[in-house]
Amino acid sequence: VAYNIGLIGAGRMGALHAANAASNSRLDLCWIADTDRASAESLCERHNAAACGADDLLANPDVAGLIIASSSDSLLDLTIRARRAGKAVFVEKPLSLSVEALEAATSALSGQGPPVFVAFNRRFDPAFCALKARLDAGELGRLETLHLISHDPQAPSLAFIPRSGGLFRDFTVHDFDTARWLLGEAIVEVFAWASCLVDPAIAELGDVDTAKLVMRTSSGRLCMISNSRRSGYGYDQRIEAYGSKGALRVDNPEDGGVVRWGPEGRRGDPFFQSFHSRYAEAYRRETDHFADLIAGKADPRMTIEAAVAAVRLAEAAGESLRKGQPVGLALEEQQHA
Amino acid sequence: VAYNIGLIGAGRMGALHAANAASNSRLDLCWIADTDRASAESLCERHNAAACGADDLLANPDVAGLIIASSSDSLLDLTIRARRAGKAVFVEKPLSLSVEALEAATSALSGQGPPVFVAFNRRFDPAFCALKARLDAGELGRLETLHLISHDPQAPSLAFIPRSGGLFRDFTVHDFDTARWLLGEAIVEVFAWASCLVDPAIAELGDVDTAKLVMRTSSGRLCMISNSRRSGYGYDQRIEAYGSKGALRVDNPEDGGVVRWGPEGRRGDPFFQSFHSRYAEAYRRETDHFADLIAGKADPRMTIEAAVAAVRLAEAAGESLRKGQPVGLALEEQQHA
Amino acid sequence: VAYNIGLIGAGRMGALHAANAASNSRLDLCWIADTDRASAESLCERHNAAACGADDLLANPDVAGLIIASSSDSLLDLTIRARRAGKAVFVEKPLSLSVEALEAATSALSGQGPPVFVAFNRRFDPAFCALKARLDAGELGRLETLHLISHDPQAPSLAFIPRSGGLFRDFTVHDFDTARWLLGEAIVEVFAWASCLVDPAIAELGDVDTAKLVMRTSSGRLCMISNSRRSGYGYDQRIEAYGSKGALRVDNPEDGGVVRWGPEGRRGDPFFQSFHSRYAEAYRRETDHFADLIAGKADPRMTIEAAVAAVRLAEAAGESLRKGQPVGLALEEQQHA
Amino acid sequence: VAYNIGLIGAGRMGALHAANAASNSRLDLCWIADTDRASAESLCERHNAAACGADDLLANPDVAGLIIASSSDSLLDLTIRARRAGKAVFVEKPLSLSVEALEAATSALSGQGPPVFVAFNRRFDPAFCALKARLDAGELGRLETLHLISHDPQAPSLAFIPRSGGLFRDFTVHDFDTARWLLGEAIVEVFAWASCLVDPAIAELGDVDTAKLVMRTSSGRLCMISNSRRSGYGYDQRIEAYGSKGALRVDNPEDGGVVRWGPEGRRGDPFFQSFHSRYAEAYRRETDHFADLIAGKADPRMTIEAAVAAVRLAEAAGESLRKGQPVGLALEEQQHA
Numbered sequence A, B, C, D: 001v002a003y004n005i006g007l008i009g010a011g012r013m014g015a016l017h018a019a020n021a022a023s024n025s026r027l028d029l030c031w032i033a034d035t036d037r038a039s040a041e042s043l044c045e046r047h048n049a050a051a052c053g054a055d056d057l058l059a060n061p062d063v064a065g066l067i068i069a070s071s072s073d074s075l076l077d078l079t080i081r082a083r084r085a086g087k088a089v090f091v092e093k094p095l096s097l098s099v100e101a102l103e104a105a106t107s108a109l110s111g112q113g114p115p116v117f118v119a120f121n122r123r124f125d126p127a128f129c130a131l132k133a134r135l136d137a138g139e140l141g142r143l144e145t146l147h148l149i150s151h152d153p154q155a156p157s158l159a160f161i162p163r164s165g166g167l168f169r170d171f172t173v174h175d176f177d178t179a180r181w182l183l184g185e186a187i188v189e190v191f192a193w194a195s196c197l198v199d200p201a202i203a204e205l206g207d208v209d210t211a212k213l214v215m216r217t218s219s220g221r222l223c224m225i226s227n228s229r230r231s232g233y234g235y236d237q238r239i240e241a242y243g244s245k246g247a248l249r250v251d252n253p254e255d256g257g258v259v260r261w262g263p264e265g266r267r268g269d270p271f272f273q274s275f276h277s278r279y280a281e282a283y284r285r286e287t288d289h290f291a292d293l294i295a296g297k298a299d300p301r302m303t304i305e306a307a308v309a310a311v312r313l314a315e316a317a318g319e320s321l322r323k324g325q326p327v328g329l330a331l332e333e334q335q336h337a
Helices: A012-022 A037-047 A054-059 A072-084 A099-109 A126-136 A167-183 A200-204 A280-294 A304-323 B012-022 B037-047 B054-059 B072-084 B099-109 B126-136 B167-183 B200-204 B280-294 B304-323 C012-022 C037-047 C054-059 C072-084 C099-109 C126-136 C167-183 C200-204 C280-294 C304-323 D012-022 D037-047 D054-059 D072-084 D099-109 D126-136 D167-183 D200-204 D280-294 D304-323
Strands: A003-008 A027-033 A050-052 A065-068 A088-092 A116-119 A143-151 A187-195 A210-217 A222-228 A236-243 A246-250 A258-262 A265-267 B003-008 B027-033 B050-052 B065-068 B088-092 B116-119 B143-151 B187-195 B210-217 B222-228 B236-243 B246-250 B258-262 B265-267 C003-008 C027-033 C050-052 C065-068 C088-092 C116-119 C143-151 C187-195 C210-217 C222-228 C236-243 C246-250 C258-262 C265-267 D003-008 D027-033 D050-052 D065-068 D088-092 D116-119 D143-151 D187-195 D210-217 D222-228 D236-243 D246-250 D258-262 D265-267
Touching: A003 A012, A003 A054, A003 A280, A012 A027, A012 A037, A012 A065, A012 A280, A027 A037, A027 A054, A027 A280, A037 A050, A054 A072, A065 A072, A065 A280, A072 A088, A072 A099, A088 A280, A099 A304, A116 A280, A116 A304, A126 A167, A126 A236, A126 A246, A126 A280, A126 B258, A143 A167, A143 C210, A143 C222, A167 A187, A167 A210, A167 A222, A167 A236, A167 A304, A187 A304, A187 C187, A187 C210, A187 C222, A210 A304, A210 C143, A210 C187, A210 C210, A210 C222, A222 C143, A222 C187, A222 C210, A222 C222, A258 B126, B003 B012, B003 B054, B003 B280, B012 B027, B012 B037, B012 B065, B012 B280, B027 B037, B027 B054, B027 B280, B037 B050, B054 B072, B065 B072, B065 B280, B072 B088, B072 B099, B088 B280, B099 B304, B116 B280, B116 B304, B126 B167, B126 B236, B126 B246, B126 B280, B143 B167, B143 D210, B143 D222, B167 B187, B167 B210, B167 B222, B167 B236, B167 B304, B187 B304, B187 D187, B187 D210, B210 B304, B210 D143, B210 D187, B210 D210, B210 D222, B222 D143, B222 D210, B222 D222, C003 C012, C003 C054, C003 C280, C012 C027, C012 C037, C012 C065, C012 C280, C027 C037, C027 C054, C027 C280, C037 C050, C054 C072, C065 C072, C065 C280, C072 C088, C072 C099, C088 C280, C099 C304, C116 C280, C116 C304, C126 C167, C126 C236, C126 C246, C126 C280, C126 D258, C143 C167, C167 C187, C167 C210, C167 C222, C167 C236, C167 C304, C187 C304, C210 C304, C258 D126, D003 D012, D003 D054, D003 D280, D012 D027, D012 D037, D012 D065, D012 D280, D027 D037, D027 D054, D027 D280, D037 D050, D054 D072, D065 D072, D065 D280, D072 D088, D072 D099, D088 D280, D099 D304, D116 D280, D116 D304, D126 D167, D126 D236, D126 D246, D126 D280, D143 D167, D167 D187, D167 D210, D167 D222, D167 D236, D167 D304, D187 D304, D210 D304
Parallel strands: A003 A027, A003 A065, A027 A050, A065 A088, A088 A116, A143 A222, B003 B027, B003 B065, B027 B050, B065 B088, B088 B116, B143 B222, C003 C027, C003 C065, C027 C050, C065 C088, C088 C116, C143 C222, D003 D027, D003 D065, D027 D050, D065 D088, D088 D116, D143 D222
Antiparallel strands: A143 A236, A187 A210, A210 A222, A236 A246, A246 B258, A258 A265, A258 B246, A265 D265, B143 B236, B187 B210, B210 B222, B236 B246, B258 B265, B265 C265, C143 C236, C187 C210, C210 C222, C236 C246, C246 D258, C258 C265, C258 D246, D143 D236, D187 D210, D210 D222, D236 D246, D258 D265
16 A cells, blocks of 8 residues: 655656655655646656646645655745645755745744655765764764765756855755754854855856865864865765764765776776765655655654754855855754754 | 566565565565465565465466575476466576486476576676676676685574585585676586585584685686685675786675774774675566566576576586596586576 | 984984984984983984084084974074084974064075975875875866865873964974975965864863864865864874865875774774874985985975974964954965975 | 895895895895896995805805895705805795705704795785784684785796796795795695686796685695786785684785775775885895894794795695696695794
8 A cells, every 4th residue: 555646846856756756665656747747747657647737736635745846946835835735745955045935934834734854865875874873872972073075076057056046055055954963963153165166157157166164063063064066086975973982984985896906006986976876775765754754654854944954054154155254153043953 | 567476485585585576666466375374474464465375376377477486496396387387487596406307407498488587696786797797898808717705694504504405506506607607608627625614513414614616617717716604794795807907806895884983993884794685686686687577578687507507517516525626517518698 | 325413302203213314324323412311321322322412413513414303492493503503404393383483583594504304294204295296297187175184093191282382383283284285375364163172171271172274275275174182093194185187085094904804894904003103104204305405415395484384374273263263374475385 | 233244146136135135224235246247246336235256255254144036046055055154044935946955955954053044025024924913813713714816917027937937836835835824734735727828928838827726724724826927907915814703804005095086986006016016015024034033033934844845835736737636745744834
């Protein structure tokens, strides 16, 4: 017995989630909506689903849950409406780029009602989860400092930059969430320096492509973040956690498992070249988590409050970059999750 | 639209294949048979299937394919009967421990008729497949020598030893098949030395637990195999291929992805502790391959002839061990696959 | 034919340099001076040298060169006097903790006269030198950002903290020099956050033990530094260089070369536990470089100007920490070397 | 105070030992002899030594020790004469290719008299020594099986092949010695298969270039050896030791310490390309050991008996290859060291 679910958004992320939902034996992907009807129909054909409108989905009592992976600016509104319609919601990050909009929506998305789960993929990566579990088990004693390295294989298309919300809201937002998740403590100050070193066209669009950030928690713990829109060598996403009893690290997995020894030395397989492949298992686990949520077997692993806090840090980082100074965050604004 | 399939054998391997079939969206696991009815029913409950007898399955026209994972001594007979009944067959290795029985069955299992696929899991491991593809693409130039290391985490229960067929037929048979697959050439001579170093009780049962073998192909290429029933540190299964242009290696994957730096040094996660976890992806791909076979989209990746050749090598290795001398294999007996 | 040299300072660093000089066939360590005569005599006995006073050494025309490894506050004065006396000088870092004193001494230590070489050990580490050479050869295209991780195995004795000059002048000064060396460009701004996370007694002495710094060059390149007085797992000193064509890294060498596979996983040997062992080869090369300097075969690889620049960065980092803001550095003050 | 020593043989190995002796502060390399006077003089010039004849060296009472690195067929005779002349001897392996000659010389080289040390470099490699110490300390429980992989970067000149003594005496002899050293038990049977896969010209000269061997000890422990004259990727020399409590491994060190991350994946530095660089530290330690021997501070780490046993195994391997069968070794012939 599988739950009937619908998908809104048949783009790149929608297609990824559709494939995972289709191969999950606890979910039955029945309907797909997209403002571009042809996209919806093409994806429906692949997964034996029916194309329909978003409003139909919201109104359909047979829909137990909705995966929302539409355009960034529509995510929040659709999420609110879906929850009002009594649907469990799996919504793509970042839910919204605006702290104000998110704050205004908090009451609508919290409290009694169907579960809403904001999909930050790092929280479902098996290695990151294992790291979190070992930190929580006290293997490092007291966690003191944290290094997050997130370098993408290559910059997105220039067309995406203006609507991305900028590097911090689009990209670093993952690291802000990961930092809060792993540190388990409120971050009280952020300092950000950034440059445009990869592609001058990004600077012309008013954005940066390379950043180094430092953050401080209320108890004086420190977190460094390194970001780049282009590594040139694949998906480089690592975590280094340092504590009183040593260090725990998640390094880059290699994409294959064959090592070559040749005249040029020892050569591992390339790192993953896309988030699709790097986080394939994380996306499968997100889908499973959604099935658990619909079944009432779990609470959302990523709350609205956590999503708001991550965007708030992105906002503070932007302010720090503009002012050239660290920017503080009000403690009372941070509810930890 | 999924194919209705049945499973014969609800033991350890049957349960593993049942789980993969149940989560494969192209297969519908409808029936499970086992001589122990309670086992069948318990597994049916988990996967929403119906318990029945093996004969019912063979007679049922709705069954498109059968996974046969019953006791070793029943595999061959059930496979022959299933094929006669027009079913596609996915049968666990080793099909049979007897070269004579296998030879006698070859005509019944080859030629026109439903596909029969003998499931040697190594041939479906992603890293081994990547290695094979790179060898075939000529990355090493001419492949000259091959090292296969297969050490199990720990010895099986003593009760299993007498019915295992002995180390070579039960355990090394995988390496014999892997060697033939990767070398792509007939093996003409085998030399085997073995000892009982792990547990003297195994020697009392007339078997060995540690072996080193050398094999020679018709063109003089050499293959070394190292086997141990107990590594003490997890599943140790590696391949080293040496050629005129360097070496390609598949090393042991680690089970987690977190590295610890502590006073005792750099420590990776343990290796996998069972074939279930070490070959989880291989078993999923076997299931997928079976769906392809039923659909007529592929030929069996592992033929009857290859299964016979692997058991023949096991037999020769046993003879070598008894005589203390290398043992030759007739070239005409080896059809390569 | 070896050069007669003297050593001033028979403490920990003096003993290390004495051993290297004694086993260098191009140098003849003849005299050792220390304010503690007994220390000098004990070291003399080991290396077959004669104990004497520092003034004797400066006056002795047979002394071709002097290794100065006395207390930090005496290094600069002795170096000036040694140069005036016509001796080639190998002086331990940091030469002086005071930017003012260093600036006042620049004219006395530059220009025509015997070579003066300030021994920053990182510049002689084989792996760091290989990295520098590959960066200079353009292997990364344009170097964009740099990460320097320097974590000591354990904190120094509390008695040392007050006379250390503080974390930035005593410890980070190495990273400041390494950053300038590898970036090959003036650093224009520094931001530093630091905490006392290792030992509260260090905070009581007015110092910090954990720091994260970000630096910016005139062209917008970024450098992150991570410092800790205690790793708990040995000498952790790594460099990560990111450029337009990929990344180059120097990771921690392991101290032995034996890997253990056990139930707990794959375990490398511990990292080095002291700078003596971690930089053993670097210290040998410093000694060799000094022989080259005396022989007139090389120019000092580390100039006075570079030493001043490193201390100036330490001063700016201290100011940043006090003010909670980034601190700029005047470009004209930086002469690059 | 250094010992005056002489060197016989100014070829490749002689030059290597000369450099180490010259930079060892406990040895004074005063004289060098070679049948080719010009070679001796050229090497003398570099190390400030005096050229002379081998007979002069043997007769000279000021010579405390002799390093003998002349042509293979002269090593044994010179060693006997040097010992009779009262000199401590450091002689290159293999001392002699003939078991008969070695047996005949045993009495002359054993018992009371100056120390004779046969330089098998593996026994001085720091990593192999660390492995041996950990095995002796019981870290693996009982050592059960051993894998020795020795692949040279490239084949020697064809001119060398005929006078090499063949693959087993020239090359595998190192592994035979290493196996005996690490197993600490008599080897009772050897099986060898070998092919000419690298260069057909080697087969025309009656030799092989690729070999796989298995050996058995009296208690049933097993050792595998893999040899190749050409790896194509540098010096590949590894040891894998398997015991009841896990495994210990020495893998190939990389030559540099810089790792590159590029589009092609993670790439370590090449392995060492020659035994000079791979065993640089081992050769330095051999030289130090020789100084200890002259000083009477140590017993030869490698005895005549061990050298004879290694050549005897090479002989047995040759016989096994010719006969196509395992060959036994008489236990009484093996004195362990």
